[in-house]
Amino acid sequence: MNAELETWALRGDLLDFTGEPAWGDLQPRALRWRPGHWLLVRGHRIEAVQAEPPGPDWRRVDHSGRLVLPGLIDTHVHAPQLDVLASYGTELLDWLENHTFPAEARYADERVAQQGAERFVQALLRHGTTAALAFSTVHESATHALFDAAHRQGMRFITGKVLMNRHVPAQLQDDVPGAEQACRRLIRRWHGAGRCAYAVTPRFAPTSTDEQLAMAAALLREDPSLYLQSHVAENQSEVQWVRELFPQSRSYLDVYGARGLLHRRTVMAHGIWLDDTDRAQLRDAGATIAHSPTSNLFLGSGLFNWQQAQAAGVSVAVASDVGGGTSLNLLRNLAAAYQIQAMLGQRLTAWSALHAVTRGAAQALDLGHEIGSLEPGATADITVWDWAQDPAVQHRLSLARGLHERVFAWMTLGDERLLRSVVVAGRAVALPGHSG
Numbered sequence: 172m173n174a175e176l177e178t179w180a181l182r183g184d185l186l187d188f189t190g191e192p193a194w195g196d197l198q199p200r201a202l203r204w205r206p207g208h209w210l211l212v213r214g215h216r217i218e219a220v221q222a223e224p225p226g227p228d229w230r231r232v233d234h235s236g237r238l239v240l241p242g243l244i245d246t247h248v249h250a251p252q253l254d255v256l257a258s259y260g261t262e263l264l265d266w267l268e269n270h271t272f273p274a275e276a277r278y279a280d281e282r283v284a285q286q287g288a289e290r291f292v293q294a295l296l297r298h299g300t301t302a303a304l305a306f307s308t309v310h311e312s313a314t315h316a317l318f319d320a321a322h323r324q325g326m327r328f329i330t331g332k333v334l335m336n337r338h339v340p341a342q343l344q345d346d347v348p349g350a351e352q353a354c355r356r357l358i359r360r361w362h363g364a365g366r367c368a369y370a371v372t373p374r375f376a377p378t379s380t381d382e383q384l385a386m387a388a389a390l391l392r393e394d395p396s397l398y399l400q401s402h403v404a405e406n407q408s409e410v411q412w413v414r415e416l417f418p419q420s421r422s423y424l425d426v427y428g429a430r431g432l433l434h435r436r437t438v439m440a441h442g443i444w445l446d447d448t449d450r451a452q453l454r455d456a457g458a459t460i461a462h463s464p465t466s467n468l469f470l471g472s473g474l475f476n477w478q479q480a481q482a483a484g485v486s487v488a489v490a491s492d493v494g495g496g497t498s499l500n501l502l503r504n505l506a507a508a509y510q511i512q513a514m515l516g517q518r519l520t521a522w523s524a525l526h527a528v529t530r531g532a533a534q535a536l537d538l539g540h541e542i543g544s545l546e547p548g549a550t551a552d553i554t555v556w557d558w559a560q561d562p563a564v565q566h567r568l569s570l571a572r573g574l575h576e577r578v579f580a581w582m583t584l585g586d587e588r589l590l591r592s593v594v595v596a597g598r599a600v601a602l603p604g605h606s607g
């Protein structure tokens with residue numbers, strides 16, 4: 172079948188956003204709710220959305236009574252860390268040393284890396300994620316394998332070889348000239364290839380020398396269409412360590428900021444321990460915080476104050492941060508995000524939450540024209556979900572007074588087991604191991 176020529180239409184309860192919902196607003200104008208509508212797909216793109224059924228030349232796929240969302244977007248996740256999900260007993264720095272670095276070292280083996288890449292990409296899709304900004308490992312060959320696996324699925328996918336030339340085990344250390352050459356080769360091969368793009372990826376400030384951070388900044392200056400992803404202010408011991416390593420820097424964030432690493436296409440994971448000056452710096456750069464709720468809870472890193480960041484004008488997306496996070500499924504991460512805000516005395520609406528893994532995440536990646544909405548002209552990355560499967564949950568949803576209550580309960584109680592269909596660039600993806 173030629174996907175370029177195929178036309179088909181999907182019916183369901185369509186939910187997406189036309190703007191950013193205000194904090195706490197249960198009935199935002201930015202919410203677009205179109206129950207029982209038809210979404211028309213031609214080739215790779217969404218052509219139209221309409222209430223009436225399409226003509227006889229459109230193949231019909233009827234998901235009536237199911238929820239249709241844009242494909243979910245994970246703005247921070249580590250491909251090799253599926254292998255360390257749910258590792259017991261550590262906080263960030265010893266978690267890296269005891270669990271993560273040994274797992275990442277195995278990716279030096281090309282076969283391990285290829286199989287891991289395939290497993291990761293399939294797992295993303297099975298969890299409802301059709302686009303991601305992901306960390307690879309330090310290895311060039313493993314990064315090729317990861318791009319290749321995502322490219323074959325036609326996914327919008329951004330990744331990069333991890334830069335780390337100190338404070339990591341010897342077999343995971345790169346050096347500045349070698350890393351630069353590897354980055355350049357990967358950029359030439361993958362940045363702009365299909366739906367792939369390259370992210371310059373210093374792991375975090377402690378594992379790169381000044382010279383390496385300067386090299387990363389030079390790559391961004393040369394080509395501002397490159398992404399930059401890293402971690403900032405996740406855990407208090409880490410913040411203290413950065414203070415010792417970079418005594419001249421005003422703050423952890425400013426280690427990156429002063430070196431030119433914060434720009435429109437920068438995504439910094441976590442950002443829990445920031446101050447007002449940091450938030451203003453992120454806002455002015457147009458950079459994004461990838462809030463990673465299950466990771467922050469699992470590693471005991473801290474409670475991210477989302478409302479404070481949003482009030483300061485900082486772009487916030489929600490991410491899984493697997494394997495610090497405990498699930499690739501972004502609904503589970505949104506449920507955890509609600510709980511974190513509750514601990515801070517705040518209430519996260521389902522609208523702010525879902526926006527942060529669809530339109531908000533797309534905008535964070537500078538891809539609002541392509542993904543994150545059900546707008547005609549956008550690429551047809553779509554997910555279809557049951558509202559509930561369990562009879563008790565079905566009953567609870569039937570009692571909902573209004574749309575927010577229903578969607579909030581769905582989001583809080585749901586996970587990847589509710590996923591019925593995933594469409595990437597107009598093509599329905601087979602979900603192995605998935606019933607129905």
Ligand SMILES: [Zn+2]
Nearest residue numbers: 249402440492
């Ligand atoms: Zn991370």
